Amino acid sequence: MNLWPQLEPLLLQAERPARYINHEFGCVRKPDAAFRFCMIYPDTYELGQANQALRILVNVVNAVDDMAAERAFLPAPEFCDVMRKEHLPLFSLESCAPVNEFDVIGITLPHELAATNILETLDLAGIGLHASDRGEDDPFVFGGGPCAFNPEPYAPFFDAFNIGEGEEALPEGLMIVRDMRAQGATRSEILHALSQLDGWYVPSLYAWRTEQDAQATGSWLEPLTPDAPTTIEKRIFEGFAESPAWEPCIVPFTEVVHDRLNVEVLRGCARGCRFCQAGMMYRPVRERSADNIVSSVIAGLEATGYDEVSLTSLSTTDHSQIAEILTRVNKACEGKGVRISVPSQRLDSFGVDMAELVAGQKKGGLTFAPEAGTQRLRNVINKNVTEDDLFGAIDAAFAAGWRRCKLYFMIGLPTETDEDIKGIASLAQRAYDRAKAAVPPEQRGAIRMSISCALFVPKAQTPFQWDGQIAPDEAIRRVNLLRNSVKYKAVDVHWHDPKTSFVEAVMSRGGREAAAWVEQAWMRGARFDAWTECFNEQAWRDAAEAIGLSPEAIAQTSYETDYVMPWAHISTGASQKWLARERRLAEREQTTPDCTYEQCSACGVCPHLGIDNMLAKPRVASGSNSRVAQEGE
Amino acid sequence: MAEQQLFRLRVTFKKQGRLALLSHLEIARALERAVRRAGLPFAVSQGFSPHMKIAFGAALPVGVGGAAELFDLQLTQYVPADEVLSALQAASVEDLMVTACEYIESKAAAASVAYPISTYRVCLSEPIDRLEIPEIIHVVRKKKEKELCVKDFVVGDIAHKGDTVEFSLESKPTGSLRPDVLMKACLEGLPVHIVSFERIAQRA
Structure with missing residues (x-):
């Protein structure tokens, strides 16, 4: 069903209608695909459109024959209210179809303050908030992203979680749903099959133990079926380093955060800051080569028309070829009014040298x-x-x-x-x-x-x-x-x-x-908690009191x-x-020490996952790294 | 250094369909990106933050389309106009499509001031008997309330026939009357809404 005729008359009163209209340059439509997946960022278009996971996952699903991936975002708070008043359900951008008509929806969990927005999303879409409320014909609701590394506060709301990188795991999971649905399998049979796939966690297959039992047995999970795995290990996209750093992306009309060509130059960071979750969950370190990156920047700028490119990663200036990359990218962009940015600044004079290379x-x-x-x-x-x-x-x-x-x-x-x-x-x-x-x-x-x-x-x-x-x-x-x-x-x-x-x-x-707390807080009006002006402390307090x-x-x-x-x-x-x-x-x-400069710190990631750090060339220490290296000699 | 010779193009494009909902700023960004995608040898300004030498015609409000909108672009090399046109068309989305381009004198008046009179056509959800045109419209600009006298801006008559309204407005150096504001004032209290709103022509 196309909701555009209902949506269009509402848009003139909306703030920034461009966030709801689709038709951006580069968006992909596959109207004939039989199996349909909707990827959702649980915040507004401006915040979610540039999200890397969204782009990557929509692309990998669209690359599968007979599967279409569309995008959806949460409307701005006041437009959520308008839609409820007008009985307009949450819609996808590409075909303006109701989200609850898709076979599977995927919601990324980008940060901890998006929790109530997940419920806002499901409710606006007319999908049951709890996995246990959903029937045979309802969409499957998948979660993934950084917060899936502690999925429990979200567990009742999702049918399954993809733990780790989704480049391969998501299409595999979707194929199971597609093939088994075609064969007439039930929802619970499909979920069981998903649980057998590497990197997939199906929370409904486990009972939640008491603290005492969890400490005694070593796990909070009690499998309800004998073959439900007791540990779910994250998935890694092993082909990352070799895969092209340029992939098609959508060029939005309205201004969004990170509105530029984003080229992911490396994944992972082994500096080992003990507070940093990203540093733990994206290991090992995998660098794309300078040739790959430079040609991707050129191809990406030509294809999108962007006037800014960002070389993204957790620690871009740690790339073993960063000086070469920046020099070559600079040269390729000369005279075209293109800005080059490096998001994370390494804290030493080398980091400043690199910043200066691109600052103009x-x-x-x-x-x-x-x-x-x-x-x-x-x-x-x-x-x-x-x-x-x-x-x-x-x-x-x-x-x-x-x-x-x-x-x-x-x-x-x-x-x-x-x-x-x-x-x-x-x-x-x-x-x-x-x-x-x-x-x-x-x-x-x-x-x-x-x-x-x-x-x-x-x-x-x-x-x-x-x-x-x-x-x-x-x-x-x-x-x-x-x-x-x-x-x-x-x-x-x-x-x-x-x-x-x-x-x-x-x-x-x-x-x-904690899931009940989220649900109660949302019922009391908490949503868009990451927006300072929307954070509703009282709702969270009252929710805690209500459930003890x-x-x-x-x-x-x-x-x-x-x-x-x-x-x-x-x-x-x-x-x-x-x-x-x-x-x-x-x-x-x-x-x-950082294992990309010095000896292995035995974190266990490489042997567990059967993979190593993949560097384009050996990393040369400078600043504090060289200090550590000298002390080690 | 000798001043580099630049070639000045005036490009005509349509703003239609759902993209009529884009703002002037969004249109400008989208077109600049289309120029970059087209691979044209566009000129770039000197200075602190270099940017493309592109200049846009008179702005349209959000929700108002345009049959023949304009922007001026400067190139560092001469490229035949028909080649520019096909490159731009290949790089454009359907509802923001480039339709024509021609070289103009480097001293010609900018697209934003060359055509001060704009003609608009509005289609209503159903025919109306008569249109009430207010003499004065109150607008808020930069937090100050201002009174605009409608006849200072309207050129000729506001023609109304069935469900269609056509009128021309002239923009003045001191300010202009927005076409959507005028229509809203005219339709106040009537049981109709606007189905489409388009600038159909711009002239001197």
């Missing part, structure tokens, strides 16, 4: 993430950068013409003391002094140094998963201590609201019981490293033993 004459601000204010705490979190690295980066950046610098820190990291907080102020002020020395006297007034801090959120599947978060009140006390410790007027302090970080921590660490749940206990309790966490059955490949060892090393303020 326009130098906005540079952002660095020391994460902690003292060397002691940086060792605890395994952020292997020294003050010398930071100051070397500052010297280079301000000498090269940058005048603004933002420093990111986390508050509430394990073992943090007030000295560490004061250390943030001290570090930023000394960085300012260095900047001043690097800049001609008449330009010193333009120097801006800002501190941006967020409350530490303990993430599942990291060495800090056992550490509780500090309470929001304590976070505010520490922020105030930081503000009072900063004496320079040119250094300003910004911070995120700890109340949203608190919800993130609950969602990150909760078990299946203590979110504080979930977010703030610290455990010994032998405690079985609620996601222990989901594996990134990194062993729980290794995570526990990393936690002990943190306690002793000892660091672990």
Whole structure:
């Protein structure tokens, strides 16, 4: 069914109608395909359209004969209300079809604050909120993405989760649904078959144990059928490094975040920061070659007409051929008014050299993430950068013409003391002094140094998963201590609201019981929690009270490293033993080197998944990496 | 360095169908990308943040289509106009299709000011007997309320026949009256809505 005739008259009152109209350059339509999949980002078009997973997965599904993939997004809050009033269900973009008419819908779980939006999405689509409510003819609801590494707070809402990279796993899962439906299999037969496929987790095949039973048996899951796997290991797209970095993408009409050609240059990061979930879940490191990347940038710019290209990854300046890549891309783009950006800045002078290669004459601000204010705490979190690295980066950046610098820190990291907080102020002020020395006297007034801090959120599947978060009140006390410790007027302090970080921590660490909390909060009006103006703290509080749940206990309790966490059955490949060892090393303020520069740290990912780091050429250490290397000699 | 010779093109395109819902800024971005996709030797400005030398004609409101909209583009090399046209067409989406292009004098007035009079055609959901044209329309601009006198802007008559309304508006250096604002004021209280709204011509 085409909902466009009903939608069109509503669009003139909508803010930014372009987000609902489809027909963008590059979108693919396969109206004759018998099997239809709808990929949904649970936030608005502007936030989701540039999402890499969405592009990749729509492309891989469309590449299958007889399968069509379409996109859908959550409308803006006020338009959700208009649609409900007009009885217009959630629609896909390509054919403006009701989402609940698709065979399968896939919802990506991009961050912890999208939870209520998943329920908003399902409800607006007219699909039962619980997997158990869905009948034989209803779509299957699949989940995936970063938050699927602790799927339990979402478990009742999904039929199945794809754990890890979906390039191959998603089409395989869809083929099972397609083929078995064609043979007349029941929903439960199909789900059972999915559970037998690598990287697929079907929560309804397990009962959720009590804490006592979970700790006694080593797992929170009790299989309800004998062959339901007890550990679900993530999937890896083994062909990543060899696959072309350019793939067709949609060019939106309306302005979206990251509205540019995004070329993924490498996947994974082995720096091993102990708080970082991405660093654990995307291992091992796989680099695409310089030739692949450069030709992809050229092909992509020609095909899309974008005037900006971003070389994306978790740590682009760690690519073994980054200097060659940037030099060649620069040359290829000369005189075309194309901007080149590198999203994550490595914290040393090499990182600044690379930033300078692509900055041209326009130098906005540079952002660095020391994460902690003292060397002691940086060792605890395994952020292997020294003050010398930071100051070397500052010297280079301000000498090269940058005048603004933002420093990111986390508050509430394990073992943090007030000295560490004061250390943030001290570090930023000394960085300012260095900047001043690097800049001609008449330009010193333009120097801006800002501190941006967020409350530490303990993430599942990291060495800090056992550490509780500090309470929001304590976070505010520490922020105030930081503000009072900063004496320079040119250094300003910004911070995120700890109340949203608190919800993130609950969602990150909760078990299946947290799903009821999400549902109750949504029923009380919580949605778009990631939008500051929409975050409804009262709804979350009331929801906790209604179901007798203590979110504080979930977010703030610290455990010994032998405690079985609620996601222990989901594996990134990194062993729980290794995570526990990393936690002990943190306690002793000892660091672990990056295995792409030095020896293997035995995280377990490579042997588990039967794959190795794949580097385009050996990585050469610089900055703190060379320091570590020299010490090792 | 000697000033490089540039070749100035005036390109005509349609804004129609659901893409009538795009804003002027969205149209500008989409067309600039089409020019890049077409692989034309476009000129780029010098300076801090280099950008394509492209200039757009008078803006249309969201929801209003255009039969013959304009933009000017400067090229660094001469490319025959019919080749430019086919390259642009291959790079364009159907509802934002380039229909013509021709070289113009480098000193010719910009597309945005060369054609101050625009003619619009509106189709209504059903025929109406008469159209009530207000003398004054209140608009809010930059947080200030302003009174616009309709006859200062309307050129000729507002022609109305059955379910179709046609009128021309002239934009003044001091400001203009938006066609959608005028129509909204005219239709206030009537049990009809607008089915399509299009600028059908622009002239000097």
